[in-house]
Amino acid sequence: MAGDSTAVIEAHGVGLTFETADGPVHALKDVNLSIGKGDFVSFIGPSGCGKTTLLRAIAALEHPTEGTLTVNGMTPDEARRARAYGYVFQAAGLYPWRTIAGNVKLPLEIMGYSRAEQQARVEKVLSLVELDGFGRKFPWQLSGGMQQRASIARALAFDADILLMDEPFGALDEIVRDRLNEELLKLWAATGKTIGFVTHSIPEAVYLSTRIVVMSPRPGRITDVIDSPLPRERPLEIRDTPEFIAIAHRVREGLRAGHLDD
Amino acid sequence: MRNAIPVLGVVAAIMVVWYLAAVWMNAQWTRDQAARAGVEVSFADIVADTLAQDRPRLPAPHQVLLELHALTWTEEVHSRRGIVQSGSLSNRSLVHHGLVTLSATFLGFAFGAGFGILLAIGIVHDRATDMSVMPWAIASQTIPIVAIAPMIIVVLNSIGISGLVPKAIIAAYLSFFPVVVGMVKGLRSPDAMQMDLLRTYSASSFQALWKLRMPASMPYLFASLKVGIAASLVGTIVAELPLGGAGLGTRLLAGSYYGQTIQIWATLLVAAILAATMVGVIGAVQRMTLTRMGMAQ
Numbered sequence: 001m002a003g004d005s006t007a008v009i010e011a012h013g014v015g016l017t018f019e020t021a022d023g024p025v026h027a028l029k030d031v032n033l034s035i036g037k038g039d040f041v042s043f044i045g046p047s048g049c050g051k052t053t054l055l056r057a058i059a060a061l062e063h064p065t066e067g068t069l070t071v072n073g074m075t076p077d078e079a080r081r082a083r084a085y086g087y088v089f090q091a092a093g094l095y096p097w098r099t100i101a102g103n104v105k106l107p108l109e110i111m112g113y114s115r116a117e118q119q120a121r122v123e124k125v126l127s128l129v130e131l132d133g134f135g136r137k138f139p140w141q142l143s144g145g146m147q148q149r150a151s152i153a154r155a156l157a158f159d160a161d162i163l164l165m166d167e168p169f170g171a172l173d174e175i176v177r178d179r180l181n182e183e184l185l186k187l188w189a190a191t192g193k194t195i196g197f198v199t200h201s202i203p204e205a206v207y208l209s210t211r212i213v214v215m216s217p218r219p220g221r222i223t224d225v226i227d228s229p230l231p232r233e234r235p236l237e238i239r240d241t242p243e244f245i246a247i248a249h250r251v252r253e254g255l256r257a258g259h260l261d262d
Numbered sequence: 263m264r265n266a267i268p269v270l271g272v273v274a275a276i277m278v279v280w281y282l283a284a285v286w287m288n289a290q291w292t293r294d295q296a297a298r299a300g301v302e303v304s305f306a307d308i309v310a311d312t313l314a315q316d317r318p319r320l321p322a323p324h325q326v327l328l329e330l331h332a333l334t335w336t337e338e339v340h341s342r343r344g345i346v347q348s349g350s351l352s353n354r355s356l357v358h359h360g361l362v363t364l365s366a367t368f369l370g371f372a373f374g375a376g377f378g379i380l381l382a383i384g385i386v387h388d389r390a391t392d393m394s395v396m397p398w399a400i401a402s403q404t405i406p407i408v409a410i411a412p413m414i415i416v417v418l419n420s421i422g423i424s425g426l427v428p429k430a431i432i433a434a435y436l437s438f439f440p441v442v443v444g445m446v447k448g449l450r451s452p453d454a455m456q457m458d459l460l461r462t463y464s465a466s467s468f469q470a471l472w473k474l475r476m477p478a479s480m481p482y483l484f485a486s487l488k489v490g491i492a493a494s495l496v497g498t499i500v501a502e503l504p505l506g507g508a509g510l511g512t513r514l515l516a517g518s519y520y521g522q523t524i525q526i527w528a529t530l531l532v533a534a535i536l537a538a539t540m541v542g543v544i545g546a547v548q549r550m551t552l553t554r555m556g557m558a559q
Contacts, residue, residue: 086462087458089459095474095477096555097480109473111463
């Protein structure tokens, strides 16, 4: 691992083109980005801007057709094999036939942890996402927000220092979302992980991130990267401060500028 | 028990139609007999006679039930050859013939379902298998196996393969296809997101099969097992038609040789009861399994 380097994820001139029946689709074009250790980076933009594709490329679920992309100094494929990241999808995707504990155990079983180790880790991460005592429940017995917390616990169960989240709270209502955002910040502070977070909500991006990457579509590209001046400790009320509103305004401007070129 | 009323209503309607059809279909014979004997028969006499003939065109429901009782309970408990007096099942009883058919059905079904599951796993994991095997699996079902099964049995017998095995082959042939189709669908049922999740863990395809595809395919598996076991029973019975010895199929053909319509219907009833029981048992296992797995619909 490139422990000496502060950049955990680095993209140089990354492009990704899907060959479709209607001709090539440029999902990403000339993406340059450097994400440092412990950063909380949000990717925001309208649908089709390639934010999810970029996250998937970092996770080696898609492969860039141009440029270089490194994760922990390795190729994304090597990083995946080295279990560099945990991935949280938009839907919790818990297995209905496994209990919550069983679901969190899934990656541990696949990665060959001992039974005792599995047990210990499941308890640790379930308490991290405040689901202590829910291990024996089945997914259908939990609310949507709790299911998504369980899926975050699943991504935290093994020692990956990167957490990639693809609109994890997109399907939840705003009240649950606020609460989970607050919890996610606590989790981030407690674990010190580097987080890549895809969202289409401006307040969510501004509230959570140390850096906000604004993207625009056709071709998917980065139009602005905003380093947030907000402190790491963020109560929900911070959203009413002038600093917060100023950043949100800049994000909105960036999104609008991206659309003007259409 | 509000459901009981429509169910009983349908049964009652079938009975009414059945009795009417029996009277109508058997009346000619009654009238012919009367004409030959030179006696006048009233309508009431005709009705009474049509429901009590020895070899009716269509036996009445109560005749079939009485025959079933005679060929099972009475034969085994009271007959000299029955299990109570001789210690072994009577070769006339439908219990004996049913069990013979059942054992071939189970053997064939086990082979068919097992082969079907293996084939489905191959098809899902290997594109070459998918493209090379699937067309043959589909083509195999266009062969009217039910029609040519007796020939296959005779040929197999002539090369020395006899007993349970040839029947089981036909049963397996008919049951593997629904299992293949159902399992392929079931093993492919996990969505892209769930497959991606396993990719982020760098899970092997065996792990994906064992931890995701297999459990996810269970509802599909049980649905196709139900179809498969019924098909196995049909296959076994058809395969037994040309054979001597024991089995429901053998009894059916013997009954038709000697015009024993009541016996044929009683045998058919046994086959229907067996099929319903087997499908019911699979259904019960399905409910238990899926409830335990948290996947009950």
